[in-house]
Amino acid sequence: MKDSDSKSSNKSILLSSGFAILLVVGAILMVKSSEDGASPVNNVEVVEGVQYVNITARGGYSPSASEAQAGIPTKLNVKTDGTFDCSSFLVINELNYQGTLPQTGETEIDLGAHEPGTTLSGTCSMGMYNFKINFN
Amino acid sequence: MKKYTFHVSGTHCPSCKILIEDILMEQDFIKSTKVDLKKEIIDIELDNEKSENEILLVLNDKLKSHNYVFSNDKLEVENKNSMVFWKALPIGVSFLVLFFLLQKSGILNFGINGEITPITSLLIGLVASVSSCLAIVGGLVLSLSAKISQDDVSDTKTFILFHGGRLVGFAVLGGLLGLAGKAIGINYTFSVILGLVASVIMIMLGLNLIGVFKNNKITLPSNIFGFFRKIEHTTLAPILVGVGTFFLPCGFTQSMQFSALSSGSFSSGLLIMLFFALGTLPVLLALSFGSASLAHSKHAPLFFKSAGVVVVGLGLFALIGGLVSLGIINPFFNI
Numbered sequence: 001m002k003d004s005d006s007k008s009s010n011k012s013i014l015l016s017s018g019f020a021i022l023l024v025v026g027a028i029l030m031v032k033s034s035e036d037g038a039s040p041v042n043n044v045e046v047v048e049g050v051q052y053v054n055i056t057a058r059g060g061y062s063p064s065a066s067e068a069q070a071g072i073p074t075k076l077n078v079k080t081d082g083t084f085d086c087s088s089f090l091v092i093n094e095l096n097y098q099g100t101l102p103q104t105g106e107t108e109i110d111l112g113a114h115e116p117g118t119t120l121s122g123t124c125s126m127g128m129y130n131f132k133i134n135f136n
Numbered sequence: 137m138k139k140y141t142f143h144v145s146g147t148h149c150p151s152c153k154i155l156i157e158d159i160l161m162e163q164d165f166i167k168s169t170k171v172d173l174k175k176e177i178i179d180i181e182l183d184n185e186k187s188e189n190e191i192l193l194v195l196n197d198k199l200k201s202h203n204y205v206f207s208n209d210k211l212e213v214e215n216k217n218s219m220v221f222w223k224a225l226p227i228g229v230s231f232l233v234l235f236f237l238l239q240k241s242g243i244l245n246f247g248i249n250g251e252i253t254p255i256t257s258l259l260i261g262l263v264a265s266v267s268s269c270l271a272i273v274g275g276l277v278l279s280l281s282a283k284i285s286q287d288d289v290s291d292t293k294t295f296i297l298f299h300g301g302r303l304v305g306f307a308v309l310g311g312l313l314g315l316a317g318k319a320i321g322i323n324y325t326f327s328v329i330l331g332l333v334a335s336v337i338m339i340m341l342g343l344n345l346i347g348v349f350k351n352n353k354i355t356l357p358s359n360i361f362g363f364f365r366k367i368e369h370t371t372l373a374p375i376l377v378g379v380g381t382f383f384l385p386c387g388f389t390q391s392m393q394f395s396a397l398s399s400g401s402f403s404s405g406l407l408i409m410l411f412f413a414l415g416t417l418p419v420l421l422a423l424s425f426g427s428a429s430l431a432h433s434k435h436a437p438l439f440f441k442s443a444g445v446v447v448v449g450l451g452l453f454a455l456i457g458g459l460v461s462l463g464i465i466n467p468f469f470n471i
Binding site: 012013020023026027030060084086087089091093098103104121123124126127130 | 457
């Protein structure tokens with residue numbers, strides 16, 4: 001009887017482990033495909049000598065990577081639209097910037113001019129959403 | 137009269153000792169019993185000529201329904217323990233992956249526009265309670281609840297004090313934010329550091345629930361758990377922890393605090409934060425009382441280990457997030 005007990009329990013371990021592995025693999029595949037599918041968006045514009053990097057904050061920051069020009073004054077324009085999640089609290093450590101974004105609206109943050117080859121990254125207060133801007 | 141010593145497994149709570157001894161003393165042939173919870177052994181005196189195996193058969197028959205198992209050697213007990221762990225691991229991992237997929241799905245990111253009313257606060261609270269904030273606030277509630285139930289403290293009273301303290305704390309602090317207006321804000325670094333402390337506590341409690349400290353005989357943390365055991369009996373501690381959750385880093389809480397700050401009056405700040413806390417209440421109550429009822433069921437060992445796996449996972453997630461947001465480590469994942 002003991003043998004059959006441990007057999008059935010081995011079986012349930014195997015079954016649930018299989019299920020868990022399936023979930024993990026599924027999750028990884030899903031994340032991969034969603035990242036591959038992200039087409040490069042043109043979210044950087046230069047108006048009267050000032051470069052604007054436009055980012056939307058809601059359930060994360062998009063686009064999560066932006067390509068900007070180095071050496072010219074740059075401003076970050078963060079758009080919120082009914083945003084209540086973590087991304088509404090923006091942290092840019094390099095600039096020592098921390099702030100709550102308005103629930104709906106646009107916030108302009110002066111980034112200054114950056115050297116070529118540098119990267120500026122921002123995150124939300126809990127650290128699980130982030131974005132970066134590469135300067136070239 | 138003969139004396140026997142057996143190993144006993146499944147003793148997950150202090151009251152188990154009393155239960156086992158009571159049931160065994162009802163048997164006529166047993167003269168005395170003594171359970172040592174720490175060593176997981178039982179001493180039995182009886183005046184009946186039976187072989188060890190026969191006695192084990194009788195004991196296991198009497199206490200099987202309560203999920204206690206008696207055996208001759210410890211080895212078997214530890215096998216059983218690791219068996220439960222291998223069952224708990226996939227359960228915990230599945231829960232973590234489902235949580236991750238829920239965040240990734242974007243279901244929780246619908247925008248809420250317009251003025252913040254008590255109703256929208258309530259809705260945002262409901263969403264927040266299954267969002268990434270669950271990692272830190274929910275993880276803390278789950279780990280504390282499971283630990284409290286495991287230590288067999290009067291859990292209902294402790295839970296009511298915690299959740300009551302949380303509701304009142306949110307209301308009063310929200311009112312104060314409304315009163316203070318833009319003049320003050322909650323210090324961001326303070327809140328992130330508090331979050332790091334909470335995640336370390338979660339990881340410790342999680343490992344304790346899995347049973348890592350017991351099996352590997354790591355002695356150092358026993359002082360910490362001794363201290364924990366002392367304070368969980370007090371009235372003030374659960375209330376303070378409940379109020380303290382106001383300051384934990386959670387994007388939703390922070391943006392509601394911002395609304396309360398902008399609201400301009402004590403009463404409107406109070407309503408915003410109170411209704412937000414009410415919105416988070418169902419999930420948090422379910423975590424507390426669900427833990428308690430599972431902890432007192434026959435699935436208790438499996439529950440503690442599964443909860444431990446979940447709590448360690450959420451704790452690591454919160455810990456890494458906190459370090460990223462302080463700029464200590466580079467972000468390497470993006471939900």
